[in-house]
Amino acid sequence: MSQDTGIVRTVVAERIDLEDLYVRHMPGAVRVASLITGDTDLAQDIAHDAFLRSVGRFRHLREPEAFEAYLRRAVVNACTSLFRRRKVEAAYLRGQSRSSASVDEPDHGRRDELRAALSALPARQRAAVVLRYYADLSEQQAGEALGCSAAAVRSMVARAMETLRERIPRSEDT
Amino acid sequence: MNDLERDLRELFNEDARRVPTPATAPKGLRRSARRRQAVFGGGVALAGLAVVAGIVAGATTLLSQQTSPEPAALGPKTTGTMNGITITYPQAWALIDPDTAGLNGPGVMSESPLPRIVMALAPSQAQETFVCPGQLGGDEADPLLMTMQEGPLALDGPASRAWPVELEPLNDDTTGPTCYPGWEFLRAGWTESGRTFEARVGFAPEASDEERDAVFAAFASMTFEPSEGGATSVVLAHGTAGGEEWQLIAAREQGELSLDVTGESGGAGFSGFDASSNDIQSSRFAFGSGSDAERVVFGVVPEGVVRVEATTANGSTVSADVLDVPDEIDPDLTAFALVVGPAGPVQLDGFDASGQVVATNNAGAMDAPSPVLEDGRHFGYVRSVDPDAATIEFDLAYFLSGEEANDAYHAAGGTGPVPNDHFVVNDNPMLRTLALAPDMRLRLLDWNRCCETFFDGDLSLFAQAIEQQGDVTDGDLIYRGLSQWWITVRDGVVTQIEEQYSP
Numbered sequence: 001m002s003q004d005t006g007i008v009r010t011v012v013a014e015r016i017d018l019e020d021l022y023v024r025h026m027p028g029a030v031r032v033a034s035l036i037t038g039d040t041d042l043a044q045d046i047a048h049d050a051f052l053r054s055v056g057r058f059r060h061l062r063e064p065e066a067f068e069a070y071l072r073r074a075v076v077n078a079c080t081s082l083f084r085r086r087k088v089e090a091a092y093l094r095g096q097s098r099s100s101a102s103v104d105e106p107d108h109g110r111r112d113e114l115r116a117a118l119s120a121l122p123a124r125q126r127a128a129v130v131l132r133y134y135a136d137l138s139e140q141q142a143g144e145a146l147g148c149s150a151a152a153v154r155s156m157v158a159r160a161m162e163t164l165r166e167r168i169p170r171s172e173d174t
Numbered sequence: 175m176n177d178l179e180r181d182l183r184e185l186f187n188e189d190a191r192r193v194p195t196p197a198t199a200p201k202g203l204r205r206s207a208r209r210r211q212a213v214f215g216g217g218v219a220l221a222g223l224a225v226v227a228g229i230v231a232g233a234t235t236l237l238s239q240q241t242s243p244e245p246a247a248l249g250p251k252t253t254g255t256m257n258g259i260t261i262t263y264p265q266a267w268a269l270i271d272p273d274t275a276g277l278n279g280p281g282v283m284s285e286s287p288l289p290r291i292v293m294a295l296a297p298s299q300a301q302e303t304f305v306c307p308g309q310l311g312g313d314e315a316d317p318l319l320m321t322m323q324e325g326p327l328a329l330d331g332p333a334s335r336a337w338p339v340e341l342e343p344l345n346d347d348t349t350g351p352t353c354y355p356g357w358e359f360l361r362a363g364w365t366e367s368g369r370t371f372e373a374r375v376g377f378a379p380e381a382s383d384e385e386r387d388a389v390f391a392a393f394a395s396m397t398f399e400p401s402e403g404g405a406t407s408v409v410l411a412h413g414t415a416g417g418e419e420w421q422l423i424a425a426r427e428q429g430e431l432s433l434d435v436t437g438e439s440g441g442a443g444f445s446g447f448d449a450s451s452n453d454i455q456s457s458r459f460a461f462g463s464g465s466d467a468e469r470v471v472f473g474v475v476p477e478g479v480v481r482v483e484a485t486t487a488n489g490s491t492v493s494a495d496v497l498d499v500p501d502e503i504d505p506d507l508t509a510f511a512l513v514v515g516p517a518g519p520v521q522l523d524g525f526d527a528s529g530q531v532v533a534t535n536n537a538g539a540m541d542a543p544s545p546v547l548e549d550g551r552h553f554g555y556v557r558s559v560d561p562d563a564a565t566i567e568f569d570l571a572y573f574l575s576g577e578e579a580n581d582a583y584h585a586a587g588g589t590g591p592v593p594n595d596h597f598v599v600n601d602n603p604m605l606r607t608l609a610l611a612p613d614m615r616l617r618l619l620d621w622n623r624c625c626e627t628f629f630d631g632d633l634s635l636f637a638q639a640i641e642q643q644g645d646v647t648d649g650d651l652i653y654r655g656l657s658q659w660w661i662t663v664r665d666g667v668v669t670q671i672e673e674q675y676s677p
Contacts, residue, residue: 022196022199023197027196030195031190031193035190039643039656040193041555041569043193048200114182114185133179133186134186134190161179164178164182165178
């Protein structure tokens with residue numbers, strides 16, 4: 001009987017140590033959650049919970065490499081669901097403003113304005129921007145994380161960028 | 175790249191660098207993951223097997239074939255034993271060790287006593303059959319498989335049926351048809367020799383009548399030996415809450431009793447019982463959401479209690495007889511489980527045989543939180559406040575300073591000295607519902623005279639700030655919903671909440 005390399009990899013991957021999986025994938029998941037929610041502690045909780053949920057499905061992944069994308073999708077879903085439930089967009093601004101207050105930044109004002117403008121975006125638009133400009137995902141990959149098409153991602157990002165441009169002053173060209 | 179894109183990338187990268195990230199897996203990760211996996215494996219399907227993909231249709235034909243189990247055309251048979259199960263099957267087939275085949279997954283599941291897959295049978299050792307034969311085509315993958323999972327000993331319910339039993343249609347369409355296109359699935363659950371099993375059988379459309387007969391014959395041939403050392407976990411009770419089926423499982427791990435309520439969406443565990451306590455020791459888990467949500471309150475009762483009654487805030491009561499924990503699990507403790515409404519405190523009363531209340535859940539604490547915090551001062555985050563029920567949901571964390579903070583900061587990937595000379599570690603997402611003392615003191619920082627002056631806050635305004643995750647003002651006083659908190663616990667209830675200054 002022929003051997004399917006993808007299946008072989010899956011079987012091998014199922015024996016990967018859980019702690020190793022956690023250490024490899026959690027930092028990225030926490031950072032993405034933090035950038036979307038603006039709350040580092042909440043981000044840790046979201047990422048931790050998403051990890052446990054994803055591990056439960058891990059063995060069903062045909063490609064072990066898909067775990068990262070699966071986890072990312074779980075994180076993004078949790079973040080956007082949270083915002084829907086708790087309407088904490090306003091908290092994002094306040095939390096970020098406070099957390100940045102002690103940071104010595106040369107362009108402190110513009111950064112805060114950008115954070116504020118980001119916080120005012122709808123959660124899915126903000127997630128799309130984070131996935132595109134922080135995680136460097138393609139539109140297709142971001143769509144997989146958000147559970148929508150690449151075209152929808154393009155549209156969300158375009159609307160988000162348009163809103164951001166309207167809300168913050170244009171920076172000096174460098 | 176335009177200015178805005180560049181600014182966004184810089185902003186994100188800068189903010190991301192400041193996010194504390196875990197450098198090591200937290201303690202208890204395996205147990206947490208194991209519980210999730212056990213729930214998944216037990217509730218949705220056999221763990222690790224995409225048998226869940228099966229959508230059974232037309233199984234009537236299959237069932238009728240069980241009456242003529244002797245295969246005719248698959249050659250000589252052989253008998254093998256695996257994990258205490260002896261089975262006779264066509265010699266050309268393979269009796270598969272689930273651990274060797276990776277069906278019990280990584281260390282997570284292999285450490286899990288139960289549920290776990292204990293045997294698999296297929297025409298070959300091909301793992302394709304257990305992963306996704308539909309993507310290989312009918313000629314390359316096995317046309318059938320049978321798996322056996324052992325679960326916690328079922329004391330009642332369908333899984334407690336005595337052997338022999340017949341395979342029945344499996345109506346489960348939880349996944350798409352990609353991996354098992356056109357397959358037919360059957361299942362059976364039973365208890366024999368003090369062990370509880372579930373078998374699942376899948377047939378590809380191209381499975382021949384002889385192959386089907388051979389599977390039924392193999393299934394019917396099985397005999398079972400008791401597990402060494404007796405049962406280590408049992409299902410004490412089961413039911414439906416919030417539209418979801420749940421089980422109460424008692425297990426003995428490392429000499430200690432633990433109780434777990436599990437359903438498909440999750441569950442809660444409880445251990446560390448005080449055998450000498452005269453109180454009802456309880457925990458709970460909510461299933462479902464919104465108005466459909468219900469909680470399963472469960473725990474242990476002191477000796478002499480034969481019935482437990484739960485009274486909720488609206489005055490409604492439910493009661494149930496206590497559940498005997500088998501001696502091999504724990505010779506002393508007796509458990510209970512009740513389904514109550516989705517929110518608010520729950521008063522638990524334990525009645526003896528004469529109808530007298532002889533135990534409560536330590537009145538005042540009402541629904542004993544899960545898990546409780548020991549008396550003392552604890553740092554963390556207040557996630558919600560219910561002024562009417564006088565409870566908070568508290569996320570325990572650790573506030574480190576000095577070298578401890580530096581060490582933790584560096585372990586989390588930070589470089590240089592830890593900012594602001596403190597570092598918060600919050601690896602565990604567990605929320606604890608804690609009762610507030612009637613005279614609980616709420617001490618909030620007066621940010622206008624920052625930062626060592628406090629004022630006594632109002633619980634409703636505090637609840638509003640926490641709910642909004644933002645600032646609520648009362649004159650020039652500020653209630654910060656995103657702050658950090660120290661709570662003081664005395665006799666199981668919160669006597670003080672004090673705000674932690676953070677720049």
